Amino acid sequence: xxxxxxxxxxxxxxxxxxxxxxxxxxxxxxxxxxxxxxxxxxxxxxxxxxxxxxxxxxxxxxxxxxxxxxxxxxxxxxxxxxxxxxxxxxxxxxxxxxxxxxxxxxxxxxxxxxxxxxxxxxxxxxxxxxxxxxxxxxxxxxxxxxxxxxxxxxxxxxxxxxxxxxxxxxxxxxxxxxxxxxxxxxxxxxxxxxxxxxxxxxxxxxxxxxxxxxxxxxxxxxxxxxxxxxxxxxxxxxxxxxxxxxxxxxxxxxxxxxxxxxxxxxxxxxxxxxxxxxxxxxxxxxx
Amino acid sequence: xxxxxxxxxxxxxxxxxxxxxxxxxxxxxxxxxxxxxxxxxxxxxxxxxxxxxxxxxxxxxxxxxxxxxxxxxxxxxxxxxxxxxxxxxxxxxxxxxxxxxxxxxxxxxxxxxxxxxxxxxxxxxxxxxxxxxxxxxxxxxxxxxxxxxxxxxxxxxxxxxxxxxxxxxxxxxxxxxxxxxxxxxxxxxxxxxxxxxxxxxxxxxxxxxxxxxxxxxxxxxxxxxxxxxxxxxxxxxxxxxxxxxxxxxxxxxxxxxxxxxxxxxxxxxxxxxxxxxxxxxxxxxxx
Numbered sequence: 001x002x003x004x005x006x007x008x009x010x011x012x013x014x015x016x017x018x019x020x021x022x023x024x025x026x027x028x029x030x031x032x033x034x035x036x037x038x039x040x041x042x043x044x045x046x047x048x049x050x051x052x053x054x055x056x057x058x059x060x061x062x063x064x065x066x067x068x069x070x071x072x073x074x075x076x077x078x079x080x081x082x083x084x085x086x087x088x089x090x091x092x093x094x095x096x097x098x099x100x101x102x103x104x105x106x107x108x109x110x111x112x113x114x115x116x117x118x119x120x121x122x123x124x125x126x127x128x129x130x131x132x133x134x135x136x137x138x139x140x141x142x143x144x145x146x147x148x149x150x151x152x153x154x155x156x157x158x159x160x161x162x163x164x165x166x167x168x169x170x171x172x173x174x175x176x177x178x179x180x181x182x183x184x185x186x187x188x189x190x191x192x193x194x195x196x197x198x199x200x201x202x203x204x205x206x207x208x209x210x211x212x213x214x215x216x217x218x219x220x221x222x223x224x225x226x227x228x229x230x231x232x233x234x235x236x237x238x239x240x241x242x243x244x245x246x247x248x249x250x251x252x253x254x255x256x257x258x259x260x261x262x263x264x265x266x267x268x269x270x271x272x273x274x275x276x277x278x279x280x281x282x283x284x285x286x287x
Numbered sequence: 288x289x290x291x292x293x294x295x296x297x298x299x300x301x302x303x304x305x306x307x308x309x310x311x312x313x314x315x316x317x318x319x320x321x322x323x324x325x326x327x328x329x330x331x332x333x334x335x336x337x338x339x340x341x342x343x344x345x346x347x348x349x350x351x352x353x354x355x356x357x358x359x360x361x362x363x364x365x366x367x368x369x370x371x372x373x374x375x376x377x378x379x380x381x382x383x384x385x386x387x388x389x390x391x392x393x394x395x396x397x398x399x400x401x402x403x404x405x406x407x408x409x410x411x412x413x414x415x416x417x418x419x420x421x422x423x424x425x426x427x428x429x430x431x432x433x434x435x436x437x438x439x440x441x442x443x444x445x446x447x448x449x450x451x452x453x454x455x456x457x458x459x460x461x462x463x464x465x466x467x468x469x470x471x472x473x474x475x476x477x478x479x480x481x482x483x484x485x486x487x488x489x490x491x492x493x494x495x496x497x498x499x500x501x502x503x504x505x506x507x508x509x510x511x512x513x514x515x516x517x518x519x520x521x522x523x524x525x526x527x528x529x530x531x532x533x534x535x536x537x538x539x540x541x542x543x544x545x546x547x548x549x550x551x552x553x554x555x556x557x558x559x560x561x562x563x564x565x566x567x568x569x570x571x572x573x574x
Contacts, residue, residue: 041409062523065516068352069402111398111418115356122328131398131418176521207533208505210514211498218495225524227497227516229352234463236349237512246494 010183011035011052013043017136017158019089023181024056027085027277038133044073047186055079055184060226061089062178064112071230071242074200074271081198081272082191083183091117091135091171094164095151096143101167106130108138109153117153117171139164180277188272190249196225196276197247197254200240202232202267210241213264216257222247242271249273297470298322298339300330304423304445306376310468311343314372314564325420331360334473342366342471347513348376349465351399358517358529361487361558368485368559369478370470378404378422378458381451382438383430388454393417395425396440404440404458426451467564475559477536483512483563484534484541487527489519489554496551497528503547504532507540529558536560 010032012020021034035052037043046052057070091113095104104127107114111131114121121129132138138152143164151167152158159166182198203209217224223246229239247254249270262268297319299307308321322339324330333339344357378400382391391414394401398418401408408416419425425439430451438454439445446453469485490496504511510533516526534541536557549555 041405060518062518063520065355065518068355118328174521176523178523180524207508207510208501210511211501211505214495214498214501218498221494223494224497226526227514227528229514229516231347231349231352233350234461236463236465237467239513241514 007031007033008054009033009035009052011037011043011046011055013037013040013057014134015137015140017139017154017161018134019087019136019155019179020056020058020181021136022155022157023058023085023087023179026087027056027083027181027183028054040069040073044077044079044184047079047184048077053185054082056085056181057184058179058181059084060180061112061116062176062180063172063174064115066228067112068230071228074242075230075240077184079184079186080188081182081274082185082189083274084180084196084277085183086178086180086277089116089172089177089179090155090169091153092156092159092166093151093168093171094139094142094154094156094159094166096146096148097163097165098146099148099151099165099167103148104151104167105149107151107153108132108142110135110138113153116173116177119173120171136161182272183274190273191275193275194248194250194273195246197243197245197249197273198271199243199245200267200269200271201243201261201265202240203264204266209264213241213261216260216264217245217247220253220257222254222257246276247273294318294320295341296320296322296339298324298330298333298342300324300327300344301421302424302427304426304441304448305421306374306423306442306466307343307345307468308423309442309444310345310372310374310466313374314343314370314468314470315341327356327360331364331366331471334366334471335364340472341369343372343468344471345466345468346371347467348399348403349463349467350459350461351402353515354399355517358515361529362517362527364471366471366473367475368469368561369472369476370561371467371483371564372470373465373467373564376403376459376464376466377442377456378440379443379446379453380438380455380458381426381429381441381443381446381453383433383435384450384452385433386435386438386452386454390435391438391454392436394438394440395419395429397422397425400440403460403464406460407458423448469559470561477560478562479537480562481535481537481560482533484530484532484536484560485558486530486532487554487556487558488530488548488552489527490551491553500528500548500551503544503551504534507544509534509541509544533563534560
């Protein structure tokens with residue numbers, strides 16, 4: 001934590017008004033200093049560079065799936081997961097004052113947000129989707145340019161922040177649309193409420209190695225919540241596996257299972273043990 | 288196959304000169320009719336729409352990982368995998384005649400190609416990367432516009448097809464850069480050389496269900512080559528698992544393992560059993 005203030009500095013990817021900003025406020029409350037970072041790379045580097053005490057990274061969306069870049073950056077950086085938050089994602093079509101839906105020919109947004117709205121985009125072939133770095137940043141640019149043929153897809157919050165006009169709401173293909181973020185920091189903190197364990201493993205070659213690596217967790221009745229694979233750079237068709245388990249390292253059987261896993265995997269790295277988030281669809285942002 | 292000609296029509300995503308086109312020619316030879324499709328959606332729809340007999344879809348890159356959209360479209364369409372091909376990916380910087388590297392301020396390419404060249408892009412912050420639909424299509428546009436401040440990242444083949452100028456070669460971060468494509472068609476064909484099995488499974492809730500699903504394959508000594516998870520739409524934090532196994536359904540023990548899997552999974556869909564591709568770094572395209 002920054003010594004000059006009691007308010008922790010929390011980095012997020014994107015600009016003011018981004019879903020990530022909302023996630024940070026929801027997880028940590030208003031008493032934080034928000035540190036917008038332009039890219040995933042600069043987000044993950046923010047702590048080492050002394051710009052932030054924490055970084056909040058999106059790991060997964062319930063429709064689009066894993067955020068592959070975040071998974072790779074988790075591996076590249078030695079940060080620890082100390083918390084998580086899940087927020088509902090609802091997309092609005094936002095343009096500058098004076099624009100109408102009929103005038104729109106281009107829609108700018110982050111590729112994941114565009115992927116959330118494929119049905120809407122498919123139904124309006126006269127509108128060209130354009131991939132950008134950021135949802136809220138696209139709103140900022142669309143409003144600044146004042147071009148009534150352009151709109152952005154982003155959260156409603158961005159319209160308030162930048163003075164945009166909401167033309168349409170709920171563009172997303174599916175209502176059940178959530179993004180899960182993890183809170184990263186440079187030191188390990190084991191909360192009493194920790195009940196979720198994330199780790200990265202690398203397995204030896206051969207048949208059945210993943211099966212054998214999962215065996216200790218299955219035997220101890222520990223629920224595997226997620227399993228993600230990412231390629232090992234320079235070793236085509238070999239993978240790191242990222243495991244999320246319903247487990248706390250304070251639990252003796254988790255300790256035993258990890259000791260057994262260590263014998264079966266060629267590498268094991270614990271990313272963190274932290275309280276899992278629970279957010280329901282009916283919860284809405286109060287920010 | 289189209290009755291009016293002996294040459295099968297093979298759809299690929301992208302424009303003339305794309306890596307996908309090279310992959311199709313390498314897998315099937317020159318005696319095919321190439322059917323370029325503008326998007327992954329239209330690629331997967333091409334067979335049902337009567338536009339093609341086969342579709343060649345990229346599933347995975349050895350650096351960037353799984354092509355998530357292809358995995359989701361495999362689930363949505365009832366196509367069968369009947370073959371695969373792996374090609375080395377080497378990226379060149381291509382602009383219009385008259386351009387020099389010093390004049391370039393914008394680089395256009397598909398996001399996966401941009402992701403292959405992060406080190407190069409990071410070393411040249413004066414150049415703005417711009418995500419587009421296609422590698423070769425970006426070359427076509429850059430050459431057509433004749434704007435010497437713009438270049439595209441694509442395979443060298445695209446420079447030949449569109450009359451572009453290669454400014455730099457081998458922009459990729461890692462030499463070991465391959466993309467794996469699968470050949471899809473509407474009917475199942477089981478080749479005698481089939482030695483790779485791809486399937487999608489859905490598991491019941493609870494601890495150890497993935498472990499139990501993998502058990503029959505491990506017991507029979509069948510090698511799990513890849514495991515990918517994709518979110519189930521409308522059911523947040525539940526997943527389909529895509530398995531690639533070193534196995535042929537002609538093998539009795541594979542048949543037994545699949546029968547046991549059927550009892551442990553809530554859904555099992557066989558995507559295909561086909562000959563696996565083997566391509567080494569020293570192989571280069573002859574097209």
